[in-house]
Amino acid sequence: MTESPESPNIIEIQNLQTRFGQHIVHQNLNLQVKRGEILTLVGGSGSGKTTLLRQILGLEKPASGNVKIFGIQRYDGNSGLIKSIRNRTGVLFQQGALFSALTVYDNVALPLRELRILDEKIIHDLVMLKLDMVAIAPEHAYKMPANLSGGMIKRVALARALALDPELLFLDEPTAGLDPELSESFVQLILAMRNELDLTILMVTHDLETLAALSDRIAVLADQHVITVGTLEEISHFSHPFITNFFEHMHVKNPIIDNKESSWKTEHTPS
Known part of the structure; x- marks a missing residue:
């Protein structure tokens, strides 16, 4: 099984359910990551962000549902196909x-x-x-x-x-532990690599400036599923207690964010 060249999505998750005993972490979770975009996954503590990332990476199998990467079923048991996924992806783990x-x-x-x-x-x-x-x-x-x-x-x-x-890059808290100057420098490096290598990126972060500087779209994980996906502006107007709390401390003053909003993002956001 191979990926269709016309497929607009690098990652497709359908009706995913995750449970640990009687505890349900994800229920009917759906998410698509478009080819060429940077999609950021945010959610509160215990929302299952890390678990979802591990499931996409093939490190933890969900109770049910479909996870496709490059059009390939992540959990179909075909070791050759799984290896091909691994060779086409890269992971930047938290703390390196x-x-x-x-x-x-x-x-x-x-x-x-x-x-x-x-x-x-x-x-x-x-x-x-x-x-x-x-x-x-x-x-x-x-x-x-x-x-x-x-x-x-x-x-x-x-x-x-x-x-x-790789065609697909996973970033887990890429700027965690860095001071503001190093964080800004690393964000610029990620953007440069994305442009130069034509990467699709799925990122998990709680840092608001990193999120604003890098994200084409943001997926919000709450209430056991992805409650909304959209641009930073679209998400900030979505009515939900987690989103209200998440964005109330957002005071973006970083010039890289303004530059990206005004030029790069307009030109490169996938249709």
């Missing part, structure tokens, strides 16, 4: 999740080596290319994660997520 016993170089090389088809010389060239893309200088390639700053850890983790040239 670099392997502490591996150098920067080996962290980025790991997904390339797991393919078992590339010569080490090719792997070297690809690793150095990815590090250059995220502004990590060659002299840092053989440092250990413990010797990196928080911002560098995020950049190395992004290089690893992009190692296989």
Whole structure:
């Protein structure tokens, strides 16, 4: 089974249900992520954001419902198709999740080596290319994660997520733990990578400035399902207690957000 080239959606979730014993986390949850967009998933504590992300990644099976990525059923049991999904996706985990016993170089090389088809010389060239893309200088390639700053850890983790040239990128709290200046710089890097590599991105964040700067659309998870999906402006006018509370502290003063709203977003938001 392969994805239809005309399919407008990279991810399609239909009637998903998640339960832990008698506790229902998701009920009749539906969500579509369009090709080429950045969609941000927000929700309160206990709403099941992380669980949903794990289900899309194939780390946790839902009780029922369909999860399709690239038109492929995530849970159909076909190991070949599941591997093809994995090779077409990248994940930036919260706090980076670099392997502490591996150098920067080996962290980025790991997904390339797991393919078992590339010569080490090719792997070297690809690793150095990815590090250059995220502004990590060659002299840092053989440092250990413990010797990196928080911002560098995020950049190395992004290089690893992009190692296989994915079509779909998952971002889990990408700016968590960064000061405002580093956060703004990392947001700009994500936007640059999205444009350069034509990525589709699904992001989970609670940071309002990151959400405003990056999101084409926002999906709000509450009451066990996605209650609404829309642009930042559309979501802010949706009547629901969680949304009211979520946006009441939003005071966006970051110029990158204004620039994105006025130019980039108008040109690139998928129809």
